[in-house]
Amino acid sequence: MRISDAITAYILHRMEETGDGTAELQRNVLAEQLGCVPSQITYVLTSRFTPAQGYIVESRRGGGGYIRIQRVKWEPDLPPLMHVVNSIGEELVPAAAQAILENLVSQKLLRPETARVIGAALTDQAYRQIPADQRDKLRAALMKQMLTAVNV
Amino acid sequence: MRISDAITAYILHRMEETGDGTAELQRNVLAEQLGCVPSQITYVLTSRFTPAQGYIVESRRGGGGYIRIQRVKWEPDLPPLMHVVNSIGEELVPAAAQAILENLVSQKLLRPETARVIGAALTDQAYRQIPADQRDKLRAALMKQMLTAVNV
DNA sequence: TACTCCTGATAGTCAGGGAAAGTCAAAGTC
């Protein structure tokens, strides 16, 4: 029995309990409860609760800090967005990004304004400071993150 | 339970009450009411009610002293969001980004969906691969880029 | 009246300590 599985199960269970698809926890507390080091929690979150898997994670450090995990609710006519998110690999070139966005807009899965905003965040314009060989990876991560947030 | 949150909530509540987006208070009095030291009020003001987050704070010492917090009214001229874009510096920390978005939404200058999407692109979650010391710069660049794209 | 000085009533500053979560690389497991 892996600790990671226990952590995952616990988080999912908590989500069920709250009823709104949200789980809020404190890293140190949970680590203590489950008998692992705190960074193990972080590991599980980054490997199993990613946007591509339909989750949004937000957190806060310092006194009274917390971690909140939220499961994305998919509207009946929106699963295609999920497919898109899953179909994006580790890297994404600008042209492909634009194509995906245009496609989504023409299918009425994305408002034009939303597409514009997403597109703006995916142009190399914004990545001046990022080494060229890392931009496509960043682009892919951002695209997934943003598409996932469209229908929280 | 964070005292900072209570102070923040109190100030926002006061702003609602007055109706003109202004709250006036006395530091010692509020500190007494909420059971904290006066400098805690100052801390909250400097960390959560900054100009970058859309607030102006003015104060006066001595007898009859006071602190007035005012929510910035963005001019309804064109282009609406440029004020915000211009007020963002070279770097942007996550908390400030979030605060700006909330402010814009509450002033109806941004659709909640759009704010969510932008917010998603500004969390550290999306920047795992980026060196920590470059994230705030990237965040600032992305924020400007996206806000500019809202009303093309 | 006019001026200075004192005093009490404010708010501001800053350094330090504590409480969280994040990072990363090395070691372990299957």
Add this chain to the structure above:
DNA sequence: GACTTTGACTTTCCCTGACTATCAGGAGTA
């Protein structure tokens, strides 16, 4: 080889208290 686990170190945020700066008004003086 990919995934897991660990722990030392870092960063962020919160809270406090001692000390400082500023203001208004009154007392004293001429």
